[in-house]
Amino acid sequence: MTTLITGGVVEQLTEVATAVEAVHPRHGRMGSRVTKFSSRKNRSVVVCDSLLEAAFCLELERRNDVVHYEAHPYTLKFIRTNYRYTPDFLVCFANGSQRLVEVKNDESFEDKATSARITRYAELLATRGCMLEYLAASHFYQKIRTANLAFLYHQSFPSNGESTAKLCALLASRQQPTSIGDLLNLGFLPGNIAHAVFYGALDIDLSNAITCSTRVRNKRQRPP
Incomplete structure (x- = not known):
């Protein structure tokens, strides 16, 4: 059972809505399936009711x-209405702010009735200074890129980023292009390479399948 988060958004909304514990999905909606995402950031399992939500977790x-x-x-x-709404995500930021997020596949996002409903929720929430971000899948999901991120994320689990500084220093010192295979040959562990790429210290082309020939560069370096 997930603990109901109090404070933040919930406190802001006391005059327009009350919050009760959501019923978590056991079966996915039509065309989707319940997916359990193992979150390092939350140190817990996040239960998503679609693969799209799991992709957003990445x-x-x-x-x-x-x-x-x-x-x-x-x-x-919502008070004085028949509206009930369960946001897809509550996101808490380092600056202390919180935001609700709704993600939809592109077809649902473009559906007028669905968009009108979500827009109405967003308007009600905005009256109390609460932001509801409404995102189409195309904003963050591309088949190859998302598959690459999932691969990197799971490969990175054995690492805590202990080799990231060395990887960045090495790439900064090298004049020639460097591949993942080159880094493996130099003795860097796959998990440490994956960690540095997934968390943004190193950059690769995520639009193509990852192989040993994939070029790696520091984030600030431009591809040759």
């Missing part, structure tokens, strides 16, 4: 400004 794991997040944190019951 984006939240990568962001340095995100310190915590929950899927389906609570259900909001």
Whole structure:
């Protein structure tokens, strides 16, 4: 059972909505399936009701400004209306702010009735200074890129980033292009390379499948 987060967004909304514990999905909606995402950032399992939500978790794991997040944190019951709304995510930032996020596949995002409903929720929340961000899948999901991020994320689990500084220093000193295979040949562990790439210290082309020939560069370096 997920603990209902109090304070923050919930406190802001006391005059327009009450928050109750959400019923977490056991079966995915049509065309989706419940997915359990093992979150390093939260040190817990995040239960997502679609693969799209799990893909968004990857984006939240990568962001340095995100310190915590929950899927389906609570259900909001808007006062003096029949509206009930369970946000996909509550995201907590390093600066202390919080934001609700709704993610939809592109077809649902472009559906007028769905967009109108979410827009109405966003308007009600905005009256109390609460931001609801509404994102289409195309904003963060691309099949190859997302698969690459999932691969890097799981490969990075044995690492705590202990080799990141050495990897960055090495690439800064090298004149010739460097591949993942080159780094492996130099004795760097796969998990440490994956950690540095996933968390943004090193950069690769995520639009193509990752192989030993994939070029690696420091974030500030331009590709040759």
